[in-house]
Amino acid sequence: MTKNWEVYAFRYAAMPERYEAELFIGGRPDANWGMDYFFWMLRSGTEVIVVDTGANAAKMPAKGRTPLISIEDALAGVGVKAEDVSQVFLTHAHWDHIGNLDSFPKAHFWIQQAEMASITGPDMTFAKIRGAYQADEVQRLVGLVYEDRITFLDGDGCFADGVDYLLMPGHSAGQTALRISTTSGQLLLASDAVHYYREAAEELCFLAFNDAKAMLSSLRRCKAEIAGDWDRMIPGHDPQVTWRYPAETHLSNGDPVALRVDLAPIKGLEL
Amino acid sequence: MTKTWKIYGIRYATQNGRLASHTFLWGSAEEELAGLDYYSWVLVSDDRAIVVDTGGAERKIKGLGRQWIASPLDGLKELGVDPSNVEDVIVSHAHWDHVGELAAFPKARFYMNDLEMESITGEDMTFAVMREAYHAEEAQQLVGLAYEDRLTFLRGDGQFADGIDYTLIGGHSAGQIALTVQTDRGPVVLATDAIHLWEEVEKERAFLIFHDLRQMLKGYRKMNQMVAGDLTRLLPGHDPLIKDRYPIVKKHGDEPFILDLGGVI
Ligand SMILES: [Zn+2]
Ligand SMILES: [Zn+2]
Numbered sequence A: 001m002t003k004n005w006e007v008y009a010f011r012y013a014a015m016p017e018r019y020e021a022e023l024f025i026g027g028r029p030d031a032n033w034g035m036d037y038f039f040w041m042l043r044s045g046t047e048v049i050v051v052d053t054g055a056n057a058a059k060m061p062a063k064g065r066t067p068l069i070s071i072e073d074a075l076a077g078v079g080v081k082a083e084d085v086s087q088v089f090l091t092h093a094h095w096d097h098i099g100n101l102d103s104f105p106k107a108h109f110w111i112q113q114a115e116m117a118s119i120t121g122p123d124m125t126f127a128k129i130r131g132a133y134q135a136d137e138v139q140r141l142v143g144l145v146y147e148d149r150i151t152f153l154d155g156d157g158c159f160a161d162g163v164d165y166l167l168m169p170g171h172s173a174g175q176t177a178l179r180i181s182t183t184s185g186q187l188l189l190a191s192d193a194v195h196y197y198r199e200a201a202e203e204l205c206f207l208a209f210n211d212a213k214a215m216l217s218s219l220r221r222c223k224a225e226i227a228g229d230w231d232r233m234i235p236g237h238d239p240q241v242t243w244r245y246p247a248e249t250h251l252s253n254g255d256p257v258a259l260r261v262d263l264a265p266i267k268g269l270e271l
Numbered sequence B: 001m002t003k004t005w006k007i008y009g010i011r012y013a014t015q016n017g018r019l020a021s022h023t024f025l026w027g028s029a030e031e032e033l034a035g036l037d038y039y040s041w042v043l044v045s046d047d048r049a050i051v052v053d054t055g056g057a058e059r060k061i062k063g064l065g066r067q068w069i070a071s072p073l074d075g076l077k078e079l080g081v082d083p084s085n086v087e088d089v090i091v092s093h094a095h096w097d098h099v100g101e102l103a104a105f106p107k108a109r110f111y112m113n114d115l116e117m118e119s120i121t122g123e124d125m126t127f128a129v130m131r132e133a134y135h136a137e138e139a140q141q142l143v144g145l146a147y148e149d150r151l152t153f154l155r156g157d158g159q160f161a162d163g164i165d166y167t168l169i170g171g172h173s174a175g176q177i178a179l180t181v182q183t184d185r186g187p188v189v190l191a192t193d194a195i196h197l198w199e200e201v202e203k204e205r206a207f208l209i210f211h212d213l214r215q216m217l218k219g220y221r222k223m224n225q226m227v228a229g230d231l232t233r234l235l236p237g238h239d240p241l242i243k244d245r246y247p248i249v250k251k252h253g254d255e256p257f258i259l260d261l262g263g264v265i
Helices: A071-076 A113-120 A135-146 A197-201 A212-226 A239-244 B058-063 B072-078 B114-121 B136-147 B198-202 B213-226
Strands: A006-015 A035-044 A047-051 A087-089 A108-112 A150-153 A157-160 A163-167 A176-182 A185-191 A233-235 A258-260 B006-019 B032-045 B048-052 B088-090 B109-113 B151-154 B158-161 B164-168 B177-183 B186-192 B234-236 B248-252 B255-260
Touching: A006 A071, A006 A176, A006 A239, A035 A071, A035 A239, A047 A157, A108 A113, A108 A135, A113 A135, A113 A150, A113 B114, A135 A150, A135 B114, A135 B136, A176 A212, A185 A212, A197 A212, A197 A233, A212 A233, B006 B072, B006 B177, B032 B072, B048 B158, B072 B255, B109 B114, B109 B136, B114 B136, B114 B151, B136 B151, B177 B213, B186 B213, B198 B213, B198 B234, B213 B234
Parallel strands: A047 A087, A087 A108, A108 A150, A185 A233, B048 B088, B088 B109, B109 B151, B186 B234
Antiparallel strands: A006 A035, A006 A258, A035 A047, A157 A163, A163 A176, A176 A185, B006 B032, B006 B255, B032 B048, B158 B164, B164 B177, B177 B186, B248 B255
16 A cells, blocks of 8 residues: 655745746736745655755845744754754755755755756856856755765656656756655645646746746646646645645744645635 | 967876776786876967866875876966966866866866766766766866856867867766867877877777776777877877877976977977
8 A cells, every 4th residue: 555645835934025027927017926935844654755945044035035934943843853854855956945955964865867967067057047046055965966965866756655756847957746645645746846826727937947848848747647636736835835724833923834735725725 | 270289288296106907997917007197288379378177186196195296287387377367277077186276267267068067966976986086076166167157068079269179088987078189280189088098099908997988998999080090199198108208398306297299209
């Protein structure tokens, strides 16, 4: 029997104002979508897989983002010590996903070979593509390679019992989504292959990409994965995720932090 | 008319004696070879100096028991080339003995093959035996240069400048390139480590450090063809015979230090 996993989305930062025109080609300048920032964790019994590491808090204010909680504290809230985590899966290497690699000193990391080749190679000679990556973080990834702490993935495959990875290139060259078995069925943790539910529903073209055509094809593949059941999709930056799912931990102001996205939503979806 | 260039080899370190079993695939532990010399190169025309590889760092060379002769940076200065003003540095491949002084060229744009970068930052480096000849901090420095917009990737073959072409050879390293340089005595192929020792081409002896054996062997034949069998126009990267065959421009103590590799033998 396939293993089932609990899936947590941690809302570690937020940008209350993010207008459609800043997000999508042809977007309206006055429609505010907001943007939330997440990293994720899968847990089954004692096994823990952290997915992405969030943005480096020190870099966020200059980029106009407000950090809400450190990733260490977010994990501690559900009983996980970052320093003890042994597996970190990286969906892609944008600055808001790999900013805290060294918070996991004992971890081994997984990333697509295509992502690494892109972020160290000719793609980075284009300033418009380079903008979403940070040199020091990419250098740290290279360091992890030489410390023998990275495994490279090539395309699709099985990561663990009940966890498959799917290459969804476009937003980033090696963008990866995870298909996860849960007690509520299979979940697609899209990460940034889909930032917002409506992006997938309406096939909107997100404004940060390595390859627009590939990104749109990946959007469709994500939609095909969920076969019309939107409750099975977890997009990477949609504030609706924050308010739709039951929370296990909260900030002092009551806003949710640790969301159980493997459980049934407590609120409907606006598409 | 095609521009012609001077090719200077700066012999910055040497290793005296080396077993064939540590040098060639299937080499014998009974056979003692002369050793290896370590070079950085510079191509000079009237108005331009292009550095090819920056040599290894002194402490690493000494740490591996090699004899240090003098800094490749001093060699450049002897030739009237100020490293802090150099504008172009070609990286033939990223082995530690070729990329040790990147920071000494603050104004330079660097050039390397794209496959080399992919190899030294990617899956190849998860194999300990492949990782050995590269160092994390130098790979990280090269990545840093990409983000500073100071790195240009060379894909495959092409013309670098009037009188200088690059050819992707691979084999020894994933993105090992060779340079064909027009000199006063015609085209000369600077193989750097696509060939370490002339014997590799003469006898098809396979050097022991490689990324892809078959590609390396094919490279030997290809470069031999590029010079139509005239090995005086094919310059290996580490052969101790080089210092005996080409005019010495400058000695450091008793050691030949700067050689005129485009010169008459
Ligand atoms: Zn992203
Ligand atoms: Zn070498």
